[in-house]
Amino acid sequence: MMVIPAVDIKGSRCVRLYQGRMDDETVYGDDPVAMAKKWESHGAALLHIVDLDGAVGARPVNRDVISGIVEALAIPCELGGGIRDMATIEAYLDMGLDRIVLGTAAVKNAELVSEACNKFSGRIVVGIDAKGGRVAVEGWTETTDITAVGLAQRFEDMGVRAINYTDISRDGAMVGPNIEATAQMVGAVEIPVIAAGGVTGMEDLIALAQTGVEGAITGKALYEGTIDLKEAIARTAEL
Numbered sequence: 001m002m003v004i005p006a007v008d009i010k011g012s013r014c015v016r017l018y019q020g021r022m023d024d025e026t027v028y029g030d031d032p033v034a035m036a037k038k039w040e041s042h043g044a045a046l047l048h049i050v051d052l053d054g055a056v057g058a059r060p061v062n063r064d065v066i067s068g069i070v071e072a073l074a075i076p077c078e079l080g081g082g083i084r085d086m087a088t089i090e091a092y093l094d095m096g097l098d099r100i101v102l103g104t105a106a107v108k109n110a111e112l113v114s115e116a117c118n119k120f121s122g123r124i125v126v127g128i129d130a131k132g133g134r135v136a137v138e139g140w141t142e143t144t145d146i147t148a149v150g151l152a153q154r155f156e157d158m159g160v161r162a163i164n165y166t167d168i169s170r171d172g173a174m175v176g177p178n179i180e181a182t183a184q185m186v187g188a189v190e191i192p193v194i195a196a197g198g199v200t201g202m203e204d205l206i207a208l209a210q211t212g213v214e215g216a217i218t219g220k221a222l223y224e225g226t227i228d229l230k231e232a233i234a235r236t237a238e239l
Contacts, residue, residue, distance in 0.1 A: 001239060002046060002215035003205060003232045004194065005039035005222055007032050007069065009062045010052040016220045022056060028223045033068045039222070040073050042229040046098075047077045048164075048196075048217045054082020058104070060092075070096040080127050080164070084109075089116050093123065101164055103127035104137040107144065110154060117159040125194075126155050127164040133181065136168055148181070149188045160191050162214060167197040176204050183211040201226050202235060209239045 008015055010022070014029040029035050036047055049069060053061035059082050060066075070077055079092055080101030089100050106113050106126045116124045129136050130148040137144060152163050165185050167178040177198040186193045195208050196217035205227070208216045221227040 001205070001209040001213060001236045002194075003044075003229065003236055004046050004048050004215050004217045005042075005044050005229060006048040006050065006196070006217050006219035007036050007039070008050040008052055008219060009065055012062060012065050015052070016223060017052065022052065026220075026223075032065050033072050036069045036077075037072055039229060040075050043233045044229065045075060045233075046215070047073065047075060049077055049079045049097075051079065051081030055080070055103070056082075058082055058084055060088060066092075066097075067095055078125060080125075084112075086112065086115060086119075089120070089124075093120060099123050099125050099161060101125045101127040103129060106155070107135055107137050107146065107151065113155060113160065114158050121159060122161050124160055125162045125164055126152070126160050126191075127166070128152055128185075129166040129168055130181070131168045149185060152185060152189045152191065156189055156191065162192045162194050163189065164194045164196060164217065166195075166217075176200055177208055177216075179207050179211060182208060182213060186212045199227070202232060205232055205236055206239065209236055 009032050013027050014032040014035045015025045015027050017025050051062045076098030078099035078101055079097050084105045128148050128151055131143050133147055135144045135146040135148055135151050182195045192214035194215040195213045199218040199221050205216055
């Protein structure tokens, strides 16, 4: 199982939100590029980037910062937040990003996911963010009636590289991941699942690995020091 560090960008700074609330942030640095290089130096094989301003504004916002990260790193990076059309997908992939994460667009425009998967095989990830099992969109500001598992199953035959599944109630809260819901997602689809939200310590990563996920995204635990990335990568590789 991969341990994937997250760099969330808001106002060109590296931040973490509490349960996705844009007005409840903790700033962990003014230089997201330096933070990304730190996680690469600690052994990360993939970096997860989120343009938080883009997610809420439904358009790319922190493009220059994202470009700086991609240029500075040798490891692949994936990006989500504010990506709603093919032109933006192509522009970001041309920038050097390895994977694009479609969240709101996956809910509102399944044809875009299909078209993107056909054109960019193996490079499109669907981000499914849920509150109480229901999918949230537009930077987590709107909750739909669509179930997380039901949405994932829509993309079963489209060639999606992975499902990034986040339990919003756990995200940034340091209360542990939703193991039951994650295991349910893994069992419901053939698409590889990457879990996020609530990871606090090594025991959480071990529990997630036992569900069969391909990877776990972690942010606040790294910034708060409750998980050491080097140790986490070494120990999960042994599982």
